[in-house]
Amino acid sequence: MGxxxxxxxxxxxxxxxxxxIARAAIAVVAERGVDGLTHRAVAAAAxxxxxxxxxxxxxxxxxxxxxxxxAADDNIGAIRAWESALDPDAGFAAAxxxxxxxxxxxxxxxxxxxxxxxAALHRPRLRPVSAAWDEALVExxxxxxxxxxxxxxxxxxxxxxxxxxxxxxxxxxDEVHAIFRRAIDGPRAA
Amino acid sequence: MGxxxxxxxxxxxxxxxxxxIARAAIAVVAERGVDGLTHRAVAAAAxxxxxxxxxxxxxxxxxxxxxxxxAADDNIGAIRAWESALDPDAGFAAAxxxxxxxxxxxxxxxxxxxxxxxAALHRPRLRPVSAAWDEALVExxxxxxxxxxxxxxxxxxxxxxxxxxxxxxxxxxDEVHAIFRRAIDGPRAA
DNA sequence: CCGCCGTCTGTACAGATGTACACGGTGGTC
DNA sequence: GACCACCGTGTACATCTGTACAGACGGCGG
Numbered sequence: 410m411g412x413x414x415x416x417x418x419x420x421x422x423x424x425x426x427x428x429x430i431a432r433a434a435i436a437v438v439a440e441r442g443v444d445g446l447t448h449r450a451v452a453a454a455a456x457x458x459x460x461x462x463x464x465x466x467x468x469x470x471x472x473x474x475x476x477x478x479x480a481a482d483d484n485i486g487a488i489r490a491w492e493s494a495l496d497p498d499a500g501f502a503a504a505x506x507x508x509x510x511x512x513x514x515x516x517x518x519x520x521x522x523x524x525x526x527x528a529a530l531h532r533p534r535l536r537p538v539s540a541a542w543d544e545a546l547v548e549x550x551x552x553x554x555x556x557x558x559x560x561x562x563x564x565x566x567x568x569x570x571x572x573x574x575x576x577x578x579x580x581x582x583d584e585v586h587a588i589f590r591r592a593i594d595g596p597r598a599a
Numbered sequence: 600m601g602x603x604x605x606x607x608x609x610x611x612x613x614x615x616x617x618x619x620i621a622r623a624a625i626a627v628v629a630e631r632g633v634d635g636l637t638h639r640a641v642a643a644a645a646x647x648x649x650x651x652x653x654x655x656x657x658x659x660x661x662x663x664x665x666x667x668x669x670a671a672d673d674n675i676g677a678i679r680a681w682e683s684a685l686d687p688d689a690g691f692a693a694a695x696x697x698x699x700x701x702x703x704x705x706x707x708x709x710x711x712x713x714x715x716x717x718a719a720l721h722r723p724r725l726r727p728v729s730a731a732w733d734e735a736l737v738e739x740x741x742x743x744x745x746x747x748x749x750x751x752x753x754x755x756x757x758x759x760x761x762x763x764x765x766x767x768x769x770x771x772x773d774e775v776h777a778i779f780r781r782a783i784d785g786p787r788a789a
Numbered sequence: 790c791c792g793c794c795g796t797c798t799g800t801a802c803a804g805a806t807g808t809a810c811a812c813g814g815t816g817g818t819c
Numbered sequence: 820g821a822c823c824a825c826c827g828t829g830t831a832c833a834t835c836t837g838t839a840c841a842g843a844c845g846g847c848g849g
Binding site: 637639650657 | 835836837838839840
């Protein structure tokens with residue numbers, strides 16, 4: 410936020426600029442939702458002049474697309490990191506529970522990136538990006554179990570994330586844990 | 600759409616008006632997304648003057664809330680109807696598959712109501728309505744299986760709905776069916 | 790038969806938004 | 820050292836938005 414770069418410079422190439430704007434767009438979406446994404450809000454969040462956002466992204470949809478791409482990349486990276494850091498002997502259901510709850514605990518920063526994901530419903534251009542996001546989940550979850558279970562867990566993960574974000578008394582870790590255990594181990598594991 | 604009611608009448612009470620506007624709002628959201636919900640668009644869709652929408656709904660959030668309420672009610676009703684109509688001997692996984700695919704096939708009319716559902720992420724006022732929607736799913740799905748499995752299926756249903764809506768080659772019925780079967784019957788049922 | 794009151798509507802207005810575009814400055818080239 | 824192409828910026832404008840509000844209109848009590 411408070412980076413006081415030499416503002417008066419002009420005409421110098423700034424390759425970070427474009428990415429900084431895209432990341433500021435994510436922050437704006439996290440704060441005001443997709444419908445609050447405006448050139449001016451992004452410009453203010455990135456601390457760049459208004460013309461800079463329209464220069465780097467001709468249309469607002471371009472900006473939205475790049476923001477989604479970054480959000481998806483970040484999330485996939487985070488999940489891969491989570492994967493390689495988890496204990497292979499500990500229960501996978503417990504690890505998944507931690508993952509879901511970590512999404513909620515971190516403030517609105519991460520859950521709301523699913524707002525970008527959902528934005529693809531009405532914007533066909535964004536669907537490949539959201540679909541790739543899904544595929545990464547399926548791949549990671551499937552590697553620890555099997556491909557079919559991976560699909561189950563990816564779908565359950567997505568749905569549970571929304572439901573826990575919306576439920577007023579957020580479900581306890583035990584409840585979420587029980588759900589994942591039931592999904593992985595089957596009905597007889599109660 | 601083409602209802603040519605006596606438009607010149609004024610000062611007469613019209614109790615249907617309010618609901619008609621709310622339902623038109625659902626159609627607008629289905630077509631343009633939540634960020635496309637404007638008083639003018641709703642007025643045009645409901646074929647009422649602009650002032651009528653602002654009269655019945657003081658603020659746009661009121662309209663959004665009522666629209667979400669109607670969408671949730673409709674969906675819950677549809678799912679209850681689906682429940683009471685399904686064959687108790689047929690596979691539950693197959694029935695769930697049909698349900699998911701019916702949401703997709705009907706054009707964008709129903710999936711996009713999940714746009715309203717997701718809108719609750721950024722609007723705390725709407726969360727109780729979306730949460731009630733979820734609870735109804737858990738209840739219906741749990742009645743056919745058990746409470747815990749009901750939660751699994753509700754989460755999976757929500758996630759799978761989004762993922763199938765976003766995946767470019769929509770997954771086949773067989774794939775969806777396999778996922779539900781795996782979730783219900785457990786790992787050894789392959 | 791008359792007047793009041795609540796219901797409904799068309800219009801007006803302030804504010805915000807996307808986008809185009811002309812201008813200022815910089816680094817490289819001859 | 821002078822020039823030029825090009826990157827970056829501030830501003831302007833047409834459009835659209837939410838909302839307020841004064842007035843039209845019809846039912847209903849007296």
